[in-house]
Amino acid sequence: MAERKKKTYEIGELDQYLFGQGNHYEIYKKLGSHRVKDGHRQGVYFAVWAPHAKSVSVVGEFNEWDTQANPMKREEPLGIYTCFIPKVQEDMMYKYCIETYTGDYIFKADPFANYAELRPGTASRVHDISELKWSDTQWMKRREDWDHKKEPVSVYEVHIGSWKKHPGCEDDGFYTYRDFGKEIVKYVKDMGYTHVELIGIAEHPFDGSWGYQVTGYYAPTSRYGTPQDFAWMVNHLHQHNIGIILDWVPAHFPKDAHGLADFDGTPTFEYADPRMGEHPDWGTKIFDYGKNEVRNFLIANALFWVEYFHIDGLRVDAVASMLYLDYGKNAGEWVPNKYGENKNLEAIDFFKHLNSVVLGRNPGAMMIAEESTAWPKVTGDVEDDGLGFSLKWNMGWMHDFTEYMKLDPYFRKDNHNLMTFAMSYAYSENYILVLSHDEVVHLKCSMLNKMPGLGFDKYANLKVGYAFMMGHVGKKLLFMGQEFAQLREWSEERELDWYLLAEPEHQAIQNWVRDLLHLYKNKKAMYEADHEFGGFEWINADDAYRSIFSFMRHSKDGKKNLLFVCNFTPMERADYRVGVPKRKQYKLLLNSDEEKYGGTGEKRPQVYKAQKQECDGRPYSFAYSLPPYGVAVFEF
Structure with missing residues (x-):
């Protein structure tokens, strides 16, 4: 029959x-x-x-x-x-x-x-998402031709549940996806970010995991509304020319009884051998990347967010934990590969397949690796044995930068290389510089409280640090609250301390970050040659005694170049002279000593003409009175 x-x-x-x-x-x-x-x-x-x-x-x-x-x-x-x-x-x-x-x-x-x-x-x-309503055709069409290497990418990393809360609510006070979409569009456009990165969107059982232990990979969390509400938010951001990136967690999943762990009574989604299938430090299960159905589950999930929900990029969490079989494990707790090495060959193949498919089907989308080691070719082409990611988090830069910024300025002269070393490998990958949520939790202090000194010194240190970050090679990411110098560490249980903006010091930091972001977005020299050797040039990388860094950012046509001068000590340099390559006029674009940035407000000339006087190994130079922790950005 x-x-x-x-x-x-x-x-x-x-x-x-x-x-x-x-x-x-x-x-x-x-x-x-x-x-x-x-x-x-x-x-x-x-x-x-x-x-x-x-x-x-x-x-x-x-x-x-x-x-x-x-x-x-x-x-x-x-x-x-x-x-x-x-x-x-x-x-x-x-x-x-x-x-x-x-x-x-x-x-x-x-x-x-x-x-x-x-x-x-x-x-x-049971929920029908077959007829989501979209009106972002223009954005999606433009995305097909968009190239992250040539465009500005400044990311505002946000946790919806603690960005803002409705006051006086009996429940959690969460903004819905729609509430958040309306508010974040206004804030991000004002501040000058190009993208929002959301953490904790896929369904997860425990608020304290921040969404990094997922049980519902295909479900936007119900904490903030329905899938239709989520789609409305994405659509709304796109209508206002703001990209949206999601944190995505293919590295591990929790052991909750209702979740993926031992799904059919056996290790279905995870490796069967606990030495392969469990993270001892995290108490979670590891996906079995050698199983076709599991790889399919994850790759289809990435496509689900990018294609079905119009997400513009995925920040892939904990890539290093997937690449190394011995990650977070002691001897005897892991199994070498067939060559006796610690590389997870199945995870490597998974990444190549994942990135080839997601980016091949969706030109203009981004796959961003949170990879904390020196693994080669993370952003290299798959055809050249790379992993195929669009961008890699520059964790080396982040570590060196935060260590330097914590130092008393007196000791910075002995650690000058912490701020220059990243340029020695800046072109080995396509990098994004990050000061993420991970840097302001677990007793690491807020960004402001990492800074040395008291009062003025803390805020001034943060200003010069942010300026250096924005001028440095690489795309940018800041976690919410850092843009106005949040005092406390971040907690998912409460909203950011927005009341701090009533204080002039915090308002000054926000003003400074806003103007840096708009400078970054509006000046091609800041981004269009980010991944090319000609895009960045040191003027003086060796002024360790004075802890001053000066460098140039070049546009491709050479018509609108920028000069950065950053003073990392409380010493005024009234006689500061900077070497320059051309006998041109140098227009002051950004001056950290303005009153709106918490400075003295001292009046300064807006244009400086270079003289034929050798300095910093350059034939021309001009003088500029550099205040304590002063930053000056010139265009020429």
């Missing part, structure tokens, strides 16, 4: 084949729960991959959580279970009841669910 013809919404042989090969890039349209029409009946089609389960049924509000009411059919050869249930209403909660090979029953949330019960609840919700 011939097998009945599959309905279009059902899992077919081709779906199974592609999923088994790891190449079903839209598998999220088949697995999970989907509202469909079966003849004259409206209902929901459920499909879940549980290869070692003895049986699976769907339990939920629609069947009073009865484990016998809706058994699922096993589809071979992959062990995908399916069923159609009529009359299931929108947003009804459900789980999969899985009978394990040992005869136990476990209840799991849907790995492909698009919406979830608000924590502490752990159920999935």
